Amino acid sequence: MAQTNSNPGSSGANSQSGGVTRRSFLRTSAVALSGIAAIAAALEPLRDINDPITLQRFFQKHYKELTPAEMEKVLARIAAEVEKQYQLRPQIKDYKPMDGVEFVYCLNLTRCIGCRKCVHACVAENNQSRNPEIQYIRVLKMPHGSLNPEEGEHNYKSEMVPEKGFFYMPVACQQCRNSACSKVCPVKATWQEPDGITVIDYDWCIGCRYCEAACPYFARRFNWTKPKIPKERLNPNMSYLGNRPRMQGVMEKCHWCIQRTRAGKFPACHAVCPAGARKFGNILDPNSEVSQILRTKKVFIQLKEETGNNPRFYYYFDV
Amino acid sequence: MIRGIRNYFTFLSRCARIAFIGDWRYYSWMGALTVFVLLGLNAWCKQFAHGLITTGMSDQVSWGVYISNFTFIVGVAAAAAMLVIPVYIYDNEELHDLVIFGELLAVAAILMCLAFVTVDLGRPDRFWHLIPGIGKFNFPHSMLAWDVIVLNGYLLLNVHICGYLLYSRYSGRKPAKWFYIPFVFVAIVWAVSIHTVTAFLYVGLGGRHFWNSAIVGPRFLASAFTAGPALIILALQVIRRVAAYRITDKALLTLRAIVQVSMLINVFLLLNEVFKEFYGKSKNISSSTYLFFGLEGHHALVPWIWTAVTFNLIAMFLLILPLTRSLRFLNLACVLAIVGIWIEKGMGLVVPGFIPTPLGEIVEYSPSFNETLICLGIWAFGFLAYTIFLRMSVPILQGRLSRQAEDVPLDEVALGTARSPEPLV
Amino acid sequence: MKQDGKTGMVLVTFAVVLWSLAAGFHFNLWGRQARPADIALVDTNFLSTATARVSAAELFATPGADTSDFDCYVCHEKNKPPTLRYDSAGQLLVPTEHKDIVMGHGSHGRNNNCFNCHNESKLDTLQTRDGRELKITDSPSLCGSCHGPTFRDWEAGVHGRTGGYWDTKLGGLTFKPCTACHDPHHPKFPGRKPAPGPNLLHPASG
Numbered sequence: 001m002a003q004t005n006s007n008p009g010s011s012g013a014n015s016q017s018g019g020v021t022r023r024s025f026l027r028t029s030a031v032a033l034s035g036i037a038a039i040a041a042a043l044e045p046l047r048d049i050n051d052p053i054t055l056q057r058f059f060q061k062h063y064k065e066l067t068p069a070e071m072e073k074v075l076a077r078i079a080a081e082v083e084k085q086y087q088l089r090p091q092i093k094d095y096k097p098m099d100g101v102e103f104v105y106c107l108n109l110t111r112c113i114g115c116r117k118c119v120h121a122c123v124a125e126n127n128q129s130r131n132p133e134i135q136y137i138r139v140l141k142m143p144h145g146s147l148n149p150e151e152g153e154h155n156y157k158s159e160m161v162p163e164k165g166f167f168y169m170p171v172a173c174q175q176c177r178n179s180a181c182s183k184v185c186p187v188k189a190t191w192q193e194p195d196g197i198t199v200i201d202y203d204w205c206i207g208c209r210y211c212e213a214a215c216p217y218f219a220r221r222f223n224w225t226k227p228k229i230p231k232e233r234l235n236p237n238m239s240y241l242g243n244r245p246r247m248q249g250v251m252e253k254c255h256w257c258i259q260r261t262r263a264g265k266f267p268a269c270h271a272v273c274p275a276g277a278r279k280f281g282n283i284l285d286p287n288s289e290v291s292q293i294l295r296t297k298k299v300f301i302q303l304k305e306e307t308g309n310n311p312r313f314y315y316y317f318d319v
Numbered sequence: 320m321i322r323g324i325r326n327y328f329t330f331l332s333r334c335a336r337i338a339f340i341g342d343w344r345y346y347s348w349m350g351a352l353t354v355f356v357l358l359g360l361n362a363w364c365k366q367f368a369h370g371l372i373t374t375g376m377s378d379q380v381s382w383g384v385y386i387s388n389f390t391f392i393v394g395v396a397a398a399a400a401m402l403v404i405p406v407y408i409y410d411n412e413e414l415h416d417l418v419i420f421g422e423l424l425a426v427a428a429i430l431m432c433l434a435f436v437t438v439d440l441g442r443p444d445r446f447w448h449l450i451p452g453i454g455k456f457n458f459p460h461s462m463l464a465w466d467v468i469v470l471n472g473y474l475l476l477n478v479h480i481c482g483y484l485l486y487s488r489y490s491g492r493k494p495a496k497w498f499y500i501p502f503v504f505v506a507i508v509w510a511v512s513i514h515t516v517t518a519f520l521y522v523g524l525g526g527r528h529f530w531n532s533a534i535v536g537p538r539f540l541a542s543a544f545t546a547g548p549a550l551i552i553l554a555l556q557v558i559r560r561v562a563a564y565r566i567t568d569k570a571l572l573t574l575r576a577i578v579q580v581s582m583l584i585n586v587f588l589l590l591n592e593v594f595k596e597f598y599g600k601s602k603n604i605s606s607s608t609y610l611f612f613g614l615e616g617h618h619a620l621v622p623w624i625w626t627a628v629t630f631n632l633i634a635m636f637l638l639i640l641p642l643t644r645s646l647r648f649l650n651l652a653c654v655l656a657i658v659g660i661w662i663e664k665g666m667g668l669v670v671p672g673f674i675p676t677p678l679g680e681i682v683e684y685s686p687s688f689n690e691t692l693i694c695l696g697i698w699a700f701g702f703l704a705y706t707i708f709l710r711m712s713v714p715i716l717q718g719r720l721s722r723q724a725e726d727v728p729l730d731e732v733a734l735g736t737a738r739s740p741e742p743l744v
Numbered sequence: 745m746k747q748d749g750k751t752g753m754v755l756v757t758f759a760v761v762l763w764s765l766a767a768g769f770h771f772n773l774w775g776r777q778a779r780p781a782d783i784a785l786v787d788t789n790f791l792s793t794a795t796a797r798v799s800a801a802e803l804f805a806t807p808g809a810d811t812s813d814f815d816c817y818v819c820h821e822k823n824k825p826p827t828l829r830y831d832s833a834g835q836l837l838v839p840t841e842h843k844d845i846v847m848g849h850g851s852h853g854r855n856n857n858c859f860n861c862h863n864e865s866k867l868d869t870l871q872t873r874d875g876r877e878l879k880i881t882d883s884p885s886l887c888g889s890c891h892g893p894t895f896r897d898w899e900a901g902v903h904g905r906t907g908g909y910w911d912t913k914l915g916g917l918t919f920k921p922c923t924a925c926h927d928p929h930h931p932k933f934p935g936r937k938p939a940p941g942p943n944l945l946h947p948a949s950g
Contacts, residue, residue: 030759034760034762034763037763038357038763039360041767041768041770042357042360042765042769044364045361045368045369045772047368048365048369049368050368053444113936115790115938116790116941117790117939120786120790124791131780131782131783135942138942148602149678149679150602150605150679151679154942155942156938156941157938158937160936160937161938180524180525180526184460184461184462186449186463186467187445187449187454189448204445205441205445206443206445206446206448206449208436208441209439209441210461210520212381213381213527214527215677216677217526218378218676218677218680222378223370224372224945225370233785248370248441250441264910264913265910266906266907271907272792274796274905274936275925278905279901279902280910282911285912288910289901289917292902304526304677307525318903342751343750343753343754346755350761354761354762357765357769361775365775369777372945377945379944689775
């Protein structure tokens with residue numbers, strides 16, 4: 001990338017009328033040598049690369065183009081890498097979407113108490129970096145009377161929640177039907193799956209962060225350096241598109257615990273919420289909780305509806 | 320055929336070697352630039368190893384000085400077309416030879432743009448994912464995909480035009496009109512497109528109210544056509560002095576007219592933006608409020624933007640007055656305009672779009688030391704590239720470096736006296 | 745030649761600068777990465793999916809659990825309804841034998857009659873207002889007899905946390921009884937200390 005004039009003066013002394021003078025040759029060599037030394041020393045930090053790029057990873061195809069056999073090899077590679085780093089053999093699968101399933105999430109703003117258990121359950125389930133900290137869910141402490149996120153407080157340190165005069169609004173990826181993120185990604189590293197989840201192929205993302213700029217919900221996170229997960233808290237039940245450990249320089253975000261939901265279970269945030277504020281299910285099933293909510297509750301909203309992203313995440317109220 | 324190829328390689332080799340010949344001032348300049356390039360290279364290696372945590376960016380402000388500089392320099396590259404239009408559409412003979420210098424600036428600028436984008440990527444090792452046909456290219460939905468195409472296309476266009484015209488001159492042949500004139504006209508339209516596409520990167524994001532406005536595109540072009548020709552005015556004076564190349568004041572004054580009109584439009588558009596944001600009581604003005612007045616105790620950008628506005632206004636008034644027919648005041652106006660627009664388009668456009676975040680969080684941004692070194696390194700690289708291009712092209716245009724004179728030793732070519740240049744075409 | 749002398753000096757200076765740069769790069773004299781601030785791992789209590797309480801139904805369903813709290817006739821006499829005592833303001837006086845019960849079912853001290861829910865004739869059962877007798881483990885039917893809309897939502901899985909599977913083919917939802925989360929005598933959902941908030945990537949920039 002850098003242009004260097006590591007040997008200026010070389011041609012200046014290469015007078016075609018005569019030979020190279022000894023003085024000019026020595027002069028040229030001295031400068032050239034110092035130039036080479038400076039370049040070599042400048043490149044030294046590359047020795048600190050802690051996740052060397054292998055040929056297999058460099059040439060790996062996009063998720064949608066991997067054959068089942070190739071996917072098996074990829075999963076084996078990932079399992080080996082995880083075992084090497086964390087001394088724990090993971091079970092990693094490529095969970096496929098189910099037919100006749102479209103997921104929807106509903107959140108009861110009357111019930112959320114702002115305890116943030118969902119935030120940390122998500123972190124534990126999905127192998128997010130602890131330092132630097134990545135948390136998919138952001139709980140806003142909102143004053144009564146406004147749904148404008150700019151009125152909300154992010155880092156409340158209350159002694160007791162819920163605090164009088166406030167309600168709490170957790171925000172994570174809304175898995176939009178018309179998402180800005182998948183529209184702007186230059187390499188199609190993020191897209192909507194048929195069951196509604198917006199996924200990321202971590203081995204394809206180039207880390208340009210255009211999706212992070214485009215998302216109206218502050219839902220996407222970037223790995224600013226190599227993520228750090230404590231060995232004792234690693235969740236070994238992993239999926240390719242979901243919670244396998246990510247690498248430096250790629251995006252990640254909430255994927256509705258794809259390793260759980262595509263196996264019929266609830267996401268971790270749903271499972272831990274003490275107030276039962278979170279509801280999740282298949283909207284194509286008329287008897288699911290979410291279908292009933294969207295049929296019976298008078299007021300349910302999509303955040304920032306005017307952006308036209310049409311989220312699959314609805315906030316609603318009881319009494 | 321073999322002789323043709325051999326001739327071409329001789330041409331390339333002589334051009335390359337002449338880049339290393341100069342007087343002590345040349346070596347000082349190139350030496351200083353090389354030092355900064357090396358500093359930037361080292362800083363980037365640290366970033367490549369440790370990740371973008373070495374910068375001041377965060378999830379809240381995920382684009383910073385790299386993309387700010389990229390945005391500004393795309394404008395400079397687009398402005399090379401501003402030299403082409405008077406020459407080829409209005410048959411302005413004064414500027415004729417200077418088209419090459421403008422287009423070489425465009426090439427250097429595009430190289431800088433590519434460098435800024437590359438250092439901003441989290442995974443530059445995965446660059447091949449962007450190549451249409453080999454990777455997975457999200458065209459036509461993603462504006463970044465459009466940007467990849469238009470920037471590389473513009474680079475190729477300008478490299479072709481300059482390369483062909485210079486090689487024709489070197490070979491002593493009259494260049495064939497059909498092999499460059501159509502490309503010139505395409506380049507004019509293409510120049511507008513590269514900056515419009517870059518503007519659309521921001522305009523298309525409905526979740527960011529600060530950017531989601533129809534005025535961003537026109538504002539981009541107006542500021543580009545102010546700062547770009549201003550830079551060219553300064554560069555031409557340097558060339559005139561250092562290379563003893565004949566450049567008339569009339570040429571500089573034609574460029575002044577372009578800067579003048581563009582700056583007037585730029586300031587008018589600024590007034591439009593300010594009115595639209597602050598007249599009503601809409602709730603969507605947090606980013607503008609942060610930029611101009613500060614928000615909830617955070618005001619890091621306020622001094623920057625007011626400096627930029629002041630510089631732009633002073634430059635505008637200077638340009639309107641006949642005062643700037645004198646080169647001293649013109650140069651002052653140009654410097655003020657360039658700095659003002661660099662701030663406005665960089666820190667004044669990119670960073671406030673992220674503050675506050677779409678969820679209302681305010682996290683400020685300032686570039687880290689490492690980030691600054693990389694920026695300086697790329698700027699130095701740009702200056703280095705442009706100097707090398709000039710080092711090669713000026714002797715060719717002056718006829719000293721040519722096929723006829725291939726047996727003349729290069730240091731005599733480089734340090735020889737200048738002859739009045741003949742018109743290129 | 746003077747020019748050549750100047751050029752020589754410039755080149756020598758340049759070489760010296762390059763060597764200094766090389767040394768600076770090699771010994772990493774600038775641009776060092778600051779050690780990131782420590783972020784404590786979250787207390788595992790915040791990761792637990794246990795409910796706030798253990799309901800009577802769950803207690804009785806657990807083999808070997810201590811259900812002595814529900815042996816009412818160890819102290820009370822059969823067929824003798826206990827007397828309730830109130831203070832001068834009309835607030836129920838909870839007997840010292842039941843001191844662990846905090847009354848608060850209804851604001852302004854309404855609903856402060858134990859036998860609105862408990863069956864005074866058969867203390868180990870519950871009763872609704874319209875006289876239906878319910879098992880002590882059947883809190884949903886009792887709570888639902890007054891809290892209609894909530895009961896409707898609970899049956900649909902919309903009120904309270906459901907477990908199990910969203911996929912009906914794998915078993916579908918499981919439900920918690922009301923008293924797994926709500927203290928029947930003081931049912932307002934308890935407040936608690938929230939888990940720690942988010943940490944910034946660059947702590948100085950907030």
